[in-house]
Amino acid sequence: MIEPEISTIKPEPADKSKIWKIWKVAIILGLVTAAEFYVALQFPESWKSFKIFLFIGMTFVKAGYIVAEFMHLAHEQKSLMWTILIPTVFVVWLLGALFIQADAIYQAIYF
Amino acid sequence: MANQATLSSSNKDLWAGGTEPFKASYGKLMMWFFLISDAFTFSAFLIAYGVIRFRHPGYEGSLSDFSFSQSYWPVPEKVFEAFPFFHGVELPLVFVGLMTFILILSSVTMVLAVEAGHRMDRQAVEKWMIWTIFGGLVFLGCQAWEWSHFIHGTDAGSKLLDGSMIYGANLQLNQYGPPDFAAFFFFITGFHGFHVFSGVALNFLIFYQATVGILERRGHYEMVEKVGLYWHFVDLVWVFVFTFFYLV
Known part of the structure; x- marks a missing residue:
């Protein structure tokens, strides 16, 4: 049986600059998401490929901040960082291979 | 001889588990490796979505004239509005x-x-964990509403190729577009939602352990960090789902 106890450990005081850094990343993530909305709803329909390019770019900006700062990967050992990042190259390979396949299926069905 | 002795003793240290590869603890490293494999699973889902989308014709006309049809892929911003x-x-x-x-x-x-855990600040850990759990539960609630709306459909519904009307969506047919569209919606957001659910469960476990003082007696709050990695990953996946399912 675990009984709740009164803590005897005195916590260290918070470092204001560290907390501010966390909120700064949060504000950047919020602003990028807001920008995505602006692009989705305000940019003309005819700019379709440019919009998709912007969306993917902004997604990677957000993913970068989450992985580097929130998940702390940028501050780990460089070897750990590359161990995590390099295998994602295989995703690009899968993407390339399957999209070529998808186009072939589309051509076969509709042309 | 001296050289050999040094070698064998350092080898023994390495294999006895005294060292931390990448200066990361066992738990954190294994969490990273799990997340990499999970990232592959989600990539496979999203890429499969892209493939199926490209094998269907897209909508060509202007957005204001858009109507749901089985013969082309729907525009997401017209579905989720x-x-x-x-x-x-x-x-x-x-x-x-x-x-x-x-x-x-x-x-x-x-x-x-996590930051409060580094400072051994139990009260702050409890406070921020509660907010995290709350955020996760609100997200799950929103997703439940979104699914319910998607399944029940709009008042207008849409016409199937055989002329009959359909309202909402199931795994065979849906009013928004080709059958695969709803299937992918259910699979991708459902798989992500299940991750959020298990994340909330893990967060609650850590909150409980912090509250009753287990983590404090252990001397560190690394469990918060490990579960935190998982929770950020769930957020990371949503960033990609948001872009590739809802925006593009």
Whole structure:
């Protein structure tokens, strides 16, 4: 049986600059998401490929901040960082291979 | 001889588990490796979505004339435009946007919990963990509403190729577009939602352990960090789902 106890450990005081850094990343993530909305709803329909390019770019900006700062990967050992990042190259390979396949299926069905 | 002795003793140290590869603890490293494999699973889902989408014709006309049809892939911002209590009002992507903000915020409170854990500040860990759990639960609630709306469909519905009407969606047919569209919606957001659910469960476990003092007696709050990695990953996946399912 675990009984709740009164803590005897005195916590260290918070470092204001560290907390501010966390909120700064949060504000950047919020602003990028807001920008995505602006692009989705305000940019003309005819700019379709440019919009998709912007969306993917902004997604990677957000993913970068989450992985580097929130998940702390940028501050780990460089070897750990590359161990995590390099295998994602295989995703690009899968993407390339399957999209070529998808186009072939589309051509076969509709042309 | 001296050289050999040094070698064998250092080898023994390495194999006895005295060292930490990458200067990361066992638990953190294994969490990273799990997340990499999970990232592959989600990539496979999203790429499969892209493949199936490209093998269907896209909608060519202008957005204002858009109507649901089985013969082309729907435009996401025309599908996801409902908001609770605003029945019949067109609010494209507003609800998913809100969900995105909620998940990002709960990621922020998780970082703050990790930061409090580094300082051995039990009360702050409890406070930020509660906010993180709350954010996760709100997100799950939003997703439940979104699914319910998607399944029940709009008032207008749409016409199937055989002329009959369909309202909402199931795994065979849906009013929004080709059958695969709803199947992918259920699979991708459902798989992500299940991750959020298990994340909330893990967060609650850590909150409980912090509250009853288990983590404090252990001398460190590394469990908060490990579960935090998982929670940020759930947020990260949502960033990609948001872009590739809802925006593009």
